[in-house]
Amino acid sequence: MDVIRTAIGLMSGTSMDGIDVALVKTDGRGFIERGPFLGVPYEAEFRERLKRALDLARPLTDRRERPAELRDIELELTKRHAIAVTAFLERFGLSADAVDVLGFHGQTVLHRPDEGLTIQIGDGGDLARRTGISVVYDMRANDMRHGGQGAPLVPAYHAALAGKFQQAGEAVCFVNIGGISNLTSIGPDGRISAFDSGPGNTLIDQWVEMQTGKTYDSGGEIGGRGKVVAALAQRYLESPFFRGNVRRSLDRGDFAPLHQGDASLEDGARTLAHVAAASIVKSAGFLPEKPSIYIVCGGGRLNATLMAEFSVMAEALGSKVLTAEEAGFDGDAMEAEAWAYLAVRSLDGLPLTFPGTTGVEIPVSGGLLARP
Numbered sequence: 001m002d003v004i005r006t007a008i009g010l011m012s013g014t015s016m017d018g019i020d021v022a023l024v025k026t027d028g029r030g031f032i033e034r035g036p037f038l039g040v041p042y043e044a045e046f047r048e049r050l051k052r053a054l055d056l057a058r059p060l061t062d063r064r065e066r067p068a069e070l071r072d073i074e075l076e077l078t079k080r081h082a083i084a085v086t087a088f089l090e091r092f093g094l095s096a097d098a099v100d101v102l103g104f105h106g107q108t109v110l111h112r113p114d115e116g117l118t119i120q121i122g123d124g125g126d127l128a129r130r131t132g133i134s135v136v137y138d139m140r141a142n143d144m145r146h147g148g149q150g151a152p153l154v155p156a157y158h159a160a161l162a163g164k165f166q167q168a169g170e171a172v173c174f175v176n177i178g179g180i181s182n183l184t185s186i187g188p189d190g191r192i193s194a195f196d197s198g199p200g201n202t203l204i205d206q207w208v209e210m211q212t213g214k215t216y217d218s219g220g221e222i223g224g225r226g227k228v229v230a231a232l233a234q235r236y237l238e239s240p241f242f243r244g245n246v247r248r249s250l251d252r253g254d255f256a257p258l259h260q261g262d263a264s265l266e267d268g269a270r271t272l273a274h275v276a277a278a279s280i281v282k283s284a285g286f287l288p289e290k291p292s293i294y295i296v297c298g299g300g301r302l303n304a305t306l307m308a309e310f311s312v313m314a315e316a317l318g319s320k321v322l323t324a325e326e327a328g329f330d331g332d333a334m335e336a337e338a339w340a341y342l343a344v345r346s347l348d349g350l351p352l353t354f355p356g357t358t359g360v361e362i363p364v365s366g367g368l369l370a371r372p
């Protein structure tokens, strides 16, 4: 029998809103027992530091380069992850000894797949020392080294969760609407196909923050009062990203934000929610089979305007739309759970990515191991 390990996944995503912490007991294969979840938000000051990290990373050409200020931010990020782990253990009455491994995503500060460059800051060795738990980190690099896009990596976990839908003969498609959105389709025969599908919440967040100082459109309430400005939506939806080969992954900065004066606050938020929804449907057109069910995860599922737009578009094409919760999962925890699952796979040398998920030449494992 394969070893069942207890793993904690740590995700700081492109939205830069905080650290998601989730526990999973798994053999890294078909056995998955989902445990508790904790979201640890960043305060505004640290979010600004992370935005500064993106600026500092822009000129880098080597993934190991750390200008002094970027290194400082990396160490602060790592310390915050250690504090988040401690808070998680305390909250759920667990001891560090009960955890076999941490799956540490770090923060993506630069992602240029065309140049074979992806940089996640976060010091695995330092996190292992601080927590006393082994850490698997830097999970994207090996994929890129083998010709992959370095993202998305969550599909291996989606595939493991899809069993009950597969058995029912459904073509299920997981949609993660984070800062960027990505899709994983799993056919009834188990065939897996995944890619980044387009802008998610980042454009909405940037617009709402620029206009109001709030960091996101809570519930999609602002967008719900606006209308779609067709010319603005077109500008995004006619991007070359949506043409031809979609096996491309995105950097947070690949789609430019709206400018002040482009629209009213409400119309801008509505238009960008429309763009996020239409991007998913457009990209899903490149899947090998039409999804019979979409399962929506990530913060974007809480934007009712975006979800209403997406549901109308998907249902018009004959697909059913469920939130992660309606499908029996946790839409906030999914990525952190995936990082726990992937860390266990990494320990066993199992593939994290596949030709159908990142375009990698052959299925490859990945991640570096740091022991305390």
Ligand SMILES: Nc1ncnc2c1ncn2[C@@H]1O[C@H](COP(=O)(O)OP(=O)(O)OP(=O)(O)O)[C@@H](O)[C@H]1O
Binding pocket: 011, 012, 013, 014, 015, 016, 017, 176, 177, 178, 179, 180, 181, 200, 201, 202, 204, 205, 215, 216, 217, 218, 219, 220, 297, 298, 299, 300, 302, 303, 304, 335
């Ligand atoms: N109640 C809410 N109403 C509307 N939008 C929300 C709500 N809560 C979160 N969001 C949106 O979800 C975003 C965070 O989503 P999530 O945590 O899935 O992204 P991420 O993991 O950082 O990104 P990625 O998946 O691209 O790495 C926020 O920035 C915000 O735009």
Ligand SMILES: CC(=O)N[C@H]1[C@@H]2OC[C@@H](O2)[C@@H](O)[C@@H]1O[C@H](C)C(=O)O
Binding pocket: 013, 014, 108, 111, 118, 150, 151, 152, 153, 154, 155, 178, 179, 180, 181, 182, 196, 249, 250, 335
């Ligand atoms: C380079 C990078 O960090 N990419 C993220 C980003 O956020 C969403 C999308 O773009 C996805 O490709 C990926 O994250 C998820 C967790 C993944 O790798 O599956």
